[in-house]
Amino acid sequence: xxxxxxxxxxxxxxxSGIFHLGLAFLLGRVRLLQGHPQCLDYGPPFQPPLHLDFxxxxxxxxxCDQHKDRRLAARYRxxxxxxxxxxxxxxxxxxxxxxxxxxxxxxxxxxxxxxxxTPLRNLPGLCADYCSAFHSNxxxxxxxxxxxxxLRETHDKDGAHFCHLLNLPDKDYCFPNVLxxxxxNRNLGVVAQDHRGCLQLCLAEVANGxxxxxxxxxxxxxxxxxxxxxxxxxxxxxxxxxxxxxxxxLDLKNLVLTTPxxxxxxxxxxxxxxxxxxxxRKFYIYYSCLGRKKVExxxxxxxxxxxxxxxxxxxxxxxxxxxxxxPASNHNGGQLLFGVDGYLYIFTGDGGQAGDPFGKFGNxxxxxxxxxxxxxxxxxxxxxxxxxxxxxxxxPFVAEPGAHPAVYAYGxxxxxxxxxxxxxxxxxxxxxxxFCGDVGQNxxxxxxxxxxxxxxxxxxxxxxxxYDRKLCHNASLxxxxxxxxxxxxxxxxxxxxxxxxxxxxxxxxxxxxFGDFMSGRxxxxxxxxxxxxxxxxxxxxxxxESCAFPGLINTYSKFIISFAEDESGELYFLATSYxxxxxxxxxxxxxxxxxxxAPPGKCKYKAxxxxxxxxxxxxxxxxxxxxxxxKEQSEKAARKFSNATSASRPDRTSSQKGPSEKxxxxxxxxxxxxxxxxxxxxxxxxxxxxxxxxxxxxxxSSRVRTSAPRSRAGRGLPEPLLSGWLVGGxxxxxxxxx
Numbered sequence: 001x002x003x004x005x006x007x008x009x010x011x012x013x014x015x016s017g018i019f020h021l022g023l024a025f026l027l028g029r030v031r032l033l034q035g036h037p038q039c040l041d042y043g044p045p046f047q048p049p050l051h052l053d054f055x056x057x058x059x060x061x062x063x064c065d066q067h068k069d070r071r072l073a074a075r076y077r078x079x080x081x082x083x084x085x086x087x088x089x090x091x092x093x094x095x096x097x098x099x100x101x102x103x104x105x106x107x108x109x110x111x112x113x114x115x116x117x118t119p120l121r122n123l124p125g126l127c128a129d130y131c132s133a134f135h136s137n138x139x140x141x142x143x144x145x146x147x148x149x150x151l152r153e154t155h156d157k158d159g160a161h162f163c164h165l166l167n168l169p170d171k172d173y174c175f176p177n178v179l180x181x182x183x184x185n186r187n188l189g190v191v192a193q194d195h196r197g198c199l200q201l202c203l204a205e206v207a208n209g210x211x212x213x214x215x216x217x218x219x220x221x222x223x224x225x226x227x228x229x230x231x232x233x234x235x236x237x238x239x240x241x242x243x244x245x246x247x248x249x250l251d252l253k254n255l256v257l258t259t260p261x262x263x264x265x266x267x268x269x270x271x272x273x274x275x276x277x278x279x280x281r282k283f284y285i286y287y288s289c290l291g292r293k294k295v296e297x298x299x300x301x302x303x304x305x306x307x308x309x310x311x312x313x314x315x316x317x318x319x320x321x322x323x324x325x326x327p328a329s330n331h332n333g334g335q336l337l338f339g340v341d342g343y344l345y346i347f348t349g350d351g352g353q354a355g356d357p358f359g360k361f362g363n364x365x366x367x368x369x370x371x372x373x374x375x376x377x378x379x380x381x382x383x384x385x386x387x388x389x390x391x392x393x394x395x396p397f398v399a400e401p402g403a404h405p406a407v408y409a410y411g412x413x414x415x416x417x418x419x420x421x422x423x424x425x426x427x428x429x430x431x432x433x434x435f436c437g438d439v440g441q442n443x444x445x446x447x448x449x450x451x452x453x454x455x456x457x458x459x460x461x462x463x464x465x466x467y468d469r470k471l472c473h474n475a476s477l478x479x480x481x482x483x484x485x486x487x488x489x490x491x492x493x494x495x496x497x498x499x500x501x502x503x504x505x506x507x508x509x510x511x512x513x514f515g516d517f518m519s520g521r522x523x524x525x526x527x528x529x530x531x532x533x534x535x536x537x538x539x540x541x542x543x544x545e546s547c548a549f550p551g552l553i554n555t556y557s558k559f560i561i562s563f564a565e566d567e568s569g570e571l572y573f574l575a576t577s578y579x580x581x582x583x584x585x586x587x588x589x590x591x592x593x594x595x596x597x598a599p600p601g602k603c604k605y606k607a608x609x610x611x612x613x614x615x616x617x618x619x620x621x622x623x624x625x626x627x628x629x630x631k632e633q634s635e636k637a638a639r640k641f642s643n644a645t646s647a648s649r650p651d652r653t654s655s656q657k658g659p660s661e662k663x664x665x666x667x668x669x670x671x672x673x674x675x676x677x678x679x680x681x682x683x684x685x686x687x688x689x690x691x692x693x694x695x696x697x698x699x700x701s702s703r704v705r706t707s708a709p710r711s712r713a714g715r716g717l718p719e720p721l722l723s724g725w726l727v728g729g730x731x732x733x734x735x736x737x738x
Contacts, residue, residue, distance in 0.1 A: 061596075110125050128163055233258075246614050300321045345418075375406045408452060419563070444485045542594055553623045556623075
């Protein structure tokens, strides 16, 4: 069958062994890793952007782009050059099938590559019947497919041993059974769901050690830095490589009003960069402070970047744009956004206490008050009477007597986290929509889309229901209902999120993802394009099988403070395990869809370099990844297995003589060798985010959520109540946050 007497094809490169028998046995024994869609670079599969000419079975979904497809085709031609006409006819299909398993959505399972710490097979796992037929018809071609000594030695022998070496413990995942399994392929490539329909996503930890991180924003200047603000008034710079700068970007601790009380809502609350920041160096901040006679205020100021250091704010550049007196310590609002129109939007709370008790109708329905509003101002021009902003001429209430001209929308209780939709990356549909989460009083939390002149109902309504019945039945109310509202059985303090418009997780495009501060639940809204109605989907972090990718975790700190979007549109959320402004238990997590990613290379960007004067601090993850936990479980199982084996063996006395036997070793010469099938050098693995050195825990797990919620009146909870908070579950006796 071979037309050339060559023991190996010189252009083929493979690793020196098949797999690490001990660990593979243990993983199979304790069922730690099930097969799941995963590629040989350890990332999820993808939809190739271009037609695959060679491995066309996987052109709709798999692990090969056109470049890899061409490389496999070239390797196939190299192999076929060694075969005669009979070999072409008899073995061509087998060889193509085997080579193309690198493109299978289950390639990692076929090659034992689900864990990057274990060596790869040379050849994919083949089902017994298929393997036997291949060996019977094409055994002389085995030496052309692999350089592995043990496999090559079987080509002239009985095929049973060869097929035993290629055996997979789970028969559903071997080739070609994996192609025929309807259960495995029915929903391939879509967001995984559990039996309740809950979307299965995973996380990557990207920052930790933060004191109540309330905001994370990017500057839109091409540097791909992001700026994380702590409630105490300190802002940190994080760089694209995952490190952060040792010196803060901004430190306003001496001006910002907040306390260590658990649940104090005052503090540094908002940060936004000017759309032309790259040219004018301006950004805007929103924080609580004390005025004369210790009157509590919220202050919105303009600041500039230092000319000497692009990662430092100029502390002397602050220009106060607006100050508003706060009658109570809660309901402080805090969101700053620039709309697609270039104007600055300011979201204020209703003034605090409970039920908006100020005046006849409350602050939120009083258009002369700046509390309980969305304000829109032009910060590029000065106004009359010495104001450092101008009111846009098309603001909805400019001509209404008694109304403040800066008011853009009203009837708001305490909107906590709003975001502007970037729009669909291709059609731009949805661009400019402004989504907000408005925290409820006693019964309902709501999500709103802000429109010009809109009345969002508070205090007449809470969610879809009446709160103040007299106001609720007023014919002139003309309120805009929320797109979604939920009761306090689900959560008691909504945290508004973002519509996902990133590149890396295409399945998530168009989903509005948000959460609840109190319950720690993650949720999503999906719009029906025809009816314009929104359907709620729960988000449950994936199980061990779903999130068994490098760098991924499936736990997080319970109290969801904020959501964020980086310069590329990827989505994050900020959470803490103890909601006090002075406790460094806050973390930042990135969402990752383990079911499907973008094609390799599509989401690459070249960050504009930025000079750093401060020392870089490398990121050190605290959360244990799923693979870390699996490794611990496998090591524990190995110890148990070893102890059980030792106990079952008879004792050997020292009088027994003779040369001691060396343990059977893997054909792999070194665990340092990580050579993929057909590749001379292992390509760099897929990564969900910046990866740093991993810290070993010597204490309890970082996932313990021993904490208390924020209270409505901004007062701290007595210390004994803190014992009621559980890991990953619901708290007992949760008081409302606002």
